[in-house]
Amino acid sequence: NSKGLVVGTAWKDEDTPQAISWKDGKLKRLPLPKGASSSASFASGVNEKGLMVGSSIEGESEGVNGFITDGSKVTKLSAPKSGPALAMGISDTDTVIGFGIPFDTEEFRVKTLRWDSKGVTAFPSPELYNANFAFAISRDGKQIVGTMMRMEEEAQKSLLKSKRYTNAFIAHWKTGFSNGDDGLGPDLTGGAVFPNYLYRSDTENPHAFIVRGGRLVDLNTLIPAGSGWELIFATGVNDKGQVVGMGLHENRLRAFLLSPQ
Template sequence: MPRKISLSCLLLAVLGAVSNGASAAPTDTISPVGLLSSPYVVDVTGSLNNSGQIAGYAYDNNQLARAYVYSNGTRTNLDPAGALASRANGINDAGTVVGTVTQRDGSDHATVFNGNGNGAATDLGTLGGSSSYANGINNAGTVVGTAYLSADSTFHAFMTQGGKLVDIGTLVGAGGYSEALAINGQGLAVGYSLAANGGQHAFSYANGTMIDLGTLGGANSQAYAVNGSGTVAGVAYLAGDALAHAFVYANGAMTDLGTMGATLSFAYDIDDAGDVVGGLETYDPDGSVVKQAFLYGGGQMTDLNSLIDPAAGWNLQWASAINDKGQIEARGCQADGSCQDLLLTRVDSAHPASNVPEPEAFSAGIAGLALFGLLRRRRGAR
């Protein structure tokens, strides 16, 4: 599902993890997406289409981000000519990639990239401020993201119409902020907005109406993905605002997906069958953090590491995207600390949840603390 996290904004500092599931024969093959000239690839949320193409970005030797698209074993640099830096954040089934280009003056502009890698790109402009950020695109070509208003006073979610950015507002009116992170084929956009309680709430938006999706009892939530049926996936705080859990929202209700005994969980993407991928983290008493990717389907959460061959040496730390063919984009690290994006492909089924092994019993112990942080994600050089 094409989608992405965006701009200089309040983001959920969502954390979580998991004990291992029952051992089983590997059912997913692993295809490293590869690096540019970077020690690592950064790709936080889903940018995987139904053809198995991945859009993302990596840092070069000067620590400048460079947009890329990965297709059939080949990675192509999308960085447009004259750009200081670029990031690809979303891709649709036609292979159209959207993201952000950092201009030479340091401003960031929402951009539609030419997926052929010839340096061509279309600048979508702003909402009157200096910068804008494109996060997702659907198969109709509608782009969503966020942009600063005049004088960079605040930022609002946008949706494109006729190639232009249209401000879709906030949950609290003109004085708020918002960001759209994903859009489905029916034009339903999701993201987060300043809410009446002063927190940050997940929203859905269609036909001029923005709906507050609420939380799991805490002050904050954020929607990362939406499938073709309108089911939303994201993360929300529980009562007390100490813990955050992955959720799905459907039929007017938010459902807690749990943590499999981990401290926290977050959901980054959902396919049309309702299978969810994301990550968990567990905080140990010694201060260390264990990170694991998960797949949720059929009412249960599974450690994705149980679906790959351990001999490959990968520790899957989070999963950022899933497509309708069961392919999963995940972040994997080796024992030497090297990490990169991976494409997991199910060997024995077209659907990822059909062969999920039964999990073991898990400890119910929970520790640690999750916070919201103000993260100003300017997308240029630092």
């Protein structure tokens, strides 16, 4: 933030990522929710007030939950009905975004989550998609972006309930790529690692989205037809509604900046 507070992940050893903060040359390990394992955690966002968010593996279930902390007091962030979740960002209005699997239905579907003073809200995917992941929120808390895709139900379960996949998710903060031995592909999102079958040529590509009016809107519907672009991942957004991310331009992977007209 503007006061020089930085959050991220440090490795105690090769297999132990830890959520940390850094300010004025001092490195501190972030407190974790009660019951969280010390074996794996990461920090992913900080706002102007100094509130920090991240995620940690649960010690007993080996699932994962988000958390928010001021450096001393810490609160666990879960999906509805105590489902697993990852916290990815926080606005200056203290709204936290991420994704998880709500346990309020029998379906196992990864959904964008928003935590605010009213509680936690889950956003279902539009037709044609069954999983969506929020990666960023604007400072004013009004803009949320991410990616949505079709994903096998078993893969969705594994992503947030399997220690192997959760560790691989966290590992991308260290290397930028996941462990090939785990059957996972390169980290193209800046915020997640997905099974590599999603990148096969015979698999429909993910699509970037922005939240508008309480629903997910495909960013590809907001760009001119015939532009040659397919917007895949949205990884950042500002208060003006400008979105950055990755996409395919004439079948080549490129970064993009999308500005509203």
